[in-house]
Amino acid sequence: MSSPRGISRRNVLKGLGTAIALPWLESVAPRAALAAAPTPPTRLAFFFVPNGVNQETWTPKREGFRYDLTPALEPLARLQDHVSVLTGLTHDKGRSNGDGAGDHARAASVFLTGTQPVKDSGRVMVGRSIDQVAAEHLGGSTRFASLELGCDRGRDSGQCDSGYSCAYSSNISWRSPSTPMAKEVDPKLVFDRLFGSSDKQENRYARARRDYFRKSVLDFVRDDTARLEKRLGQTDRRKLDEYFTSLREIERRLEHKGTIESDDAGGFPRPHGVPREFADHAHLLSDLLAVAFQTDSTRVATCMLASAGSNRSYPTVGVPEGHHELSHHQSDPHKLDKLYRIDRFHVELFTYFLDRLATIPEGEGTLLDHSLIVYGSGISDGNRHNNENLPVLLAGKGGGTVTPGRHLRYARETPMCNLFVSLMDRMGVSLDRFGDSTGSLAYL
Numbered sequence: 393m394s395s396p397r398g399i400s401r402r403n404v405l406k407g408l409g410t411a412i413a414l415p416w417l418e419s420v421a422p423r424a425a426l427a428a429a430p431t432p433p434t435r436l437a438f439f440f441v442p443n444g445v446n447q448e449t450w451t452p453k454r455e456g457f458r459y460d461l462t463p464a465l466e467p468l469a470r471l472q473d474h475v476s477v478l479t480g481l482t483h484d485k486g487r488s489n490g491d492g493a494g495d496h497a498r499a500a501s502v503f504l505t506g507t508q509p510v511k512d513s514g515r516v517m518v519g520r521s522i523d524q525v526a527a528e529h530l531g532g533s534t535r536f537a538s539l540e541l542g543c544d545r546g547r548d549s550g551q552c553d554s555g556y557s558c559a560y561s562s563n564i565s566w567r568s569p570s571t572p573m574a575k576e577v578d579p580k581l582v583f584d585r586l587f588g589s590s591d592k593q594e595n596r597y598a599r600a601r602r603d604y605f606r607k608s609v610l611d612f613v614r615d616d617t618a619r620l621e622k623r624l625g626q627t628d629r630r631k632l633d634e635y636f637t638s639l640r641e642i643e644r645r646l647e648h649k650g651t652i653e654s655d656d657a658g659g660f661p662r663p664h665g666v667p668r669e670f671a672d673h674a675h676l677l678s679d680l681l682a683v684a685f686q687t688d689s690t691r692v693a694t695c696m697l698a699s700a701g702s703n704r705s706y707p708t709v710g711v712p713e714g715h716h717e718l719s720h721h722q723s724d725p726h727k728l729d730k731l732y733r734i735d736r737f738h739v740e741l742f743t744y745f746l747d748r749l750a751t752i753p754e755g756e757g758t759l760l761d762h763s764l765i766v767y768g769s770g771i772s773d774g775n776r777h778n779n780e781n782l783p784v785l786l787a788g789k790g791g792g793t794v795t796p797g798r799h800l801r802y803a804r805e806t807p808m809c810n811l812f813v814s815l816m817d818r819m820g821v822s823l824d825r826f827g828d829s830t831g832s833l834a835y836l
Contacts, residue, residue, distance in 0.1 A: 407612030413687035443719040444771035459799035473797040480802035486779035495777035496701035497556035499770030506809035506827015542575035542696035579676040678745035719774025763788035
């Protein structure tokens with residue numbers, strides 16, 4: 393058992409093509425770390441949804457604590473004290489500002505950059521995203537500087553929205569102004585990345601063996617696990633057992649939900665492909681991200697529930713029509729009702745992730761207590777394609793640096809980038825400004 397470079401607070405179990413990072417275990421922590429009573433790190437994640445929301449069923453009327461849970465926000469009921477609703481925030485650079493049509497592409501590209509994208513068929517140029525600013529400062533402490541996830545594969549070439557590159561519609565994370573961070577949509581590949589070794593050839597062979605013989609990654613670290621368990625106290629044994637149980641459950645669902653295709657690694661077949669049901673897909677990605685945070689494999693992540701302008705239908709909630717099509721509602725009550733159903737369903741998916749974090753103990757609280765999770769869209773109302781008064785949720789306590797559970801209403805045209813500056817401060821990253829920010833965001 394050893395710890396890779398940069399992972400000082402965690403232990404790693406190793407086997408053939410396998411590296412399983414573990415949650416914090418006091419029984420095997422260095423004495424110096426125990427004496428210092430280490431404070432759990434703060435994690436940062438951003439969830440993006442397209443096409444805006446139905447504002448009538450989204451925005452609470454009451455401000456402050458115990459805000460009224462509107463129909464779209466009702467799934468947050470059991471976690472209301474952990475989630476704040478922020479209204480009044482604006483992304484001015486999502487507006488045309490002389491560039492004409494292309495609101496959806498701009499909405500995604502500006503979401504974490506605060507920068508107007510260049511509308512040019514020959515090049516891609518937008519600002520660096522705030523998650524990658526955080527990853528640059530914090531990534532050296534974890535195995536992965538950041539994770540980029542999504543439910544739509546998307547494209548990074550060609551035009552997708554009125555002359556804008558598809559890269560703008562498909563990505564919210566940008567390593568540089570011209571380089572998006574490609575998101576992973578296949579939960580199986582995310583799992584392999586989190587629990588595979590750094591040796592690609594060994595990792596590929598071991599992965600094929602696991603799938604062919606229906607083995608768990610835990611079977612490949614059995615010897616290390618047996619040695620570790622002898623050193624653990626009762627509390628840590630229970631914690632380890634719960635963690636391993638969650639991994640086995642994820643593996644079971646990956647095998648059950650995936651489609652079987654052949655792989656060229658020794659002719660072994662392996663489960664591959666995303667789940668057929670959208671909710672299953674989003675839940676698996678959420679579970680994997682929760683594990684990545686739990687094991688301190690990364691502290692920064694993004695997740696696009698759908699690409700900008702997505703016309704996905706939602707038959708499971710009674711919406712066979714496309715989302716983008718419905719967002720041009722023209723105040724039609726039937727379309728608005730179906731938009732509300734989509735908004736509520738998206739919030740249910742987000743709540744699932746928050747629930748996962750809230751059930752994982754860490755330090756004196758939970759993983760959710762030591763996180764900052766932003767959910768929102770770069771468009772407010774899909775019919776108007778406007779970029780002011782964006783729908784934004786902020787969950788978690790940021791290690792005690794944020795007071796959640798409130799509806800905070802900010803002055804019209806308050807830059808969304810002010811929120812990013814404030815979040816970076818709580819992540820230990822000092823920024824004078826970011827994008828079109830005018831300062832930090834008060835009252836968090």
